[in-house]
Amino acid sequence: MKRRRAGVTGTPRHAPRVRCAVPATIATLLLTVLGCAEPHVTLAPPVEAEAANWPTLVLPRAGALRPAAPPAEGSTQAARELDEIVALQRSVTAVSDSVLRLHEGDPTSLWTRTAVDLLGVYWTILPDVRIATPARSARLMALLHAATYDAVLATWDAKWAYRRRAPAEASDRVRLRVSDGAVPSYPSEHAAVAAAARAILAANALPGDTARLRALMREAGEARMASGAAYRSDVEAGYALGEAVARRVLQRSATDGADKVWDGVMPTGAYVWQPTPARRVKVPFDALAGTWQTWVIPSGSAFRPPPFPVPGSAAWLASMNELRMLAAGGRTVVQMDRARFWATEAPTARWDLFVEEELARRRWSLPRAARARVWVSIAMYDAFVACWDAKYHYWLARPITVDPSLNTIFSTPPFPSYPSGHSTISNAAAQVMNALFPEKSREWDDLALEASNSRVWSGVHYRFDIEAGETLGATVGKAVVARMQGDGVR
Numbered sequence: 001m002k003r004r005r006a007g008v009t010g011t012p013r014h015a016p017r018v019r020c021a022v023p024a025t026i027a028t029l030l031l032t033v034l035g036c037a038e039p040h041v042t043l044a045p046p047v048e049a050e051a052a053n054w055p056t057l058v059l060p061r062a063g064a065l066r067p068a069a070p071p072a073e074g075s076t077q078a079a080r081e082l083d084e085i086v087a088l089q090r091s092v093t094a095v096s097d098s099v100l101r102l103h104e105g106d107p108t109s110l111w112t113r114t115a116v117d118l119l120g121v122y123w124t125i126l127p128d129v130r131i132a133t134p135a136r137s138a139r140l141m142a143l144l145h146a147a148t149y150d151a152v153l154a155t156w157d158a159k160w161a162y163r164r165r166a167p168a169e170a171s172d173r174v175r176l177r178v179s180d181g182a183v184p185s186y187p188s189e190h191a192a193v194a195a196a197a198r199a200i201l202a203a204n205a206l207p208g209d210t211a212r213l214r215a216l217m218r219e220a221g222e223a224r225m226a227s228g229a230a231y232r233s234d235v236e237a238g239y240a241l242g243e244a245v246a247r248r249v250l251q252r253s254a255t256d257g258a259d260k261v262w263d264g265v266m267p268t269g270a271y272v273w274q275p276t277p278a279r280r281v282k283v284p285f286d287a288l289a290g291t292w293q294t295w296v297i298p299s300g301s302a303f304r305p306p307p308f309p310v311p312g313s314a315a316w317l318a319s320m321n322e323l324r325m326l327a328a329g330g331r332t333v334v335q336m337d338r339a340r341f342w343a344t345e346a347p348t349a350r351w352d353l354f355v356e357e358e359l360a361r362r363r364w365s366l367p368r369a370a371r372a373r374v375w376v377s378i379a380m381y382d383a384f385v386a387c388w389d390a391k392y393h394y395w396l397a398r399p400i401t402v403d404p405s406l407n408t409i410f411s412t413p414p415f416p417s418y419p420s421g422h423s424t425i426s427n428a429a430a431q432v433m434n435a436l437f438p439e440k441s442r443e444w445d446d447l448a449l450e451a452s453n454s455r456v457w458s459g460v461h462y463r464f465d466i467e468a469g470e471t472l473g474a475t476v477g478k479a480v481v482a483r484m485q486g487d488g489v490r
Helices: 026-035 049-053 076-090 097-102 107-123 134-162 189-203 207-226 232-253 314-330 333-341 347-362 366-394 421-436 438-457 463-485
Strands: none
Touching (some): 076 207, 107 189, 134 347, 207 232, 314 438, 314 463, 347 366, 347 438, 366 421, 421 438, 421 463, 438 463
């Protein structure tokens, strides 16, 4: 990918959209989603029944976990379940319209936002609790989207195997209160996605948050019944299917290397990473992340960039002079604003929300939208593994260590400098988004460039960190695009 270099006085092309503030605790997630001005994703035809034949990521095939047939229409059990739905819809304590809307449309969107908000909460307790480090955040989102994608395909297999009519279609006593009831109801895709997502998030959450995640999962099922879109047996089968898929994903994650403990041995010498102000975190984040199992690229070291410029060389001095000029008052107001926008330990969250915004506008079918999410997430995760391999291979000191007089916009992250993580994952994400949404490739490239430049504008990275990250990220992204386009989905 050809990049347009933006100098230190360059103005980024992208103006951010208004976003909801991160909630203080996960207890406010529902209020955040309900009150947020973000677009709401609703399904629209085509429903893509052929998605039942799409390749899966963890399951051997979509039908590997197909549940037993649902109760026959007109059977005693089906009649009892219809009575339950009628009672739910007539109850004075019926599920509110706002809750029905929350669980209408694309369920993966709700759980993506829930995960992003949860990571936002955990980001505030770094470095003491290291759930939301950059690499672990990317890992979590890849696991989440792999589980929900396979869960969606598994439900699609069963839906078109059994072709059960939704309650509102089968009985005129039931009113359909949502606009997305065009697919067969068994098993419930909303229940399957909720169960898969809850299991993945709960396995990576603090104990105090797991009950709330389970409550959100249960609410999803109750809402689909109250809406007239699903029977109780649809929901229960969906829960069981989603949990079974999540178990497969968690089995994979248990052996991906993320639980290995670093021995704490750091190299010594000039220009080697040292704890940086103001936090002075002595144990850098995720020193073994470069060894974690990848999804697409052969290993973290497969595309390792060449060494950084020799200290004192022309390229080194040019990078240091750029940082000194910025620190001495050379930053524009726009550069400071964009540096702060991208100042997050979980840059993947920015790109996850860009994907959500785009999907909300396009109104793709659930399988196609879930496919977009998972490949962007996999690209960012594999890019992080590749980046962290290089960071802990070279152990380059941060600019603030080389020149303590540098004025940075925010505290320098607690891990080595070369290459830039923001640059690497943003360029990987842009490659996949260019393939998914090609008519907007200029926007994705501009966002990747802005994310990259923001780290120089902030004073936490050298220019050569950015350039190495751009190349590495683009290489990883292209590898992921090749795998994605090999799945036969058009």
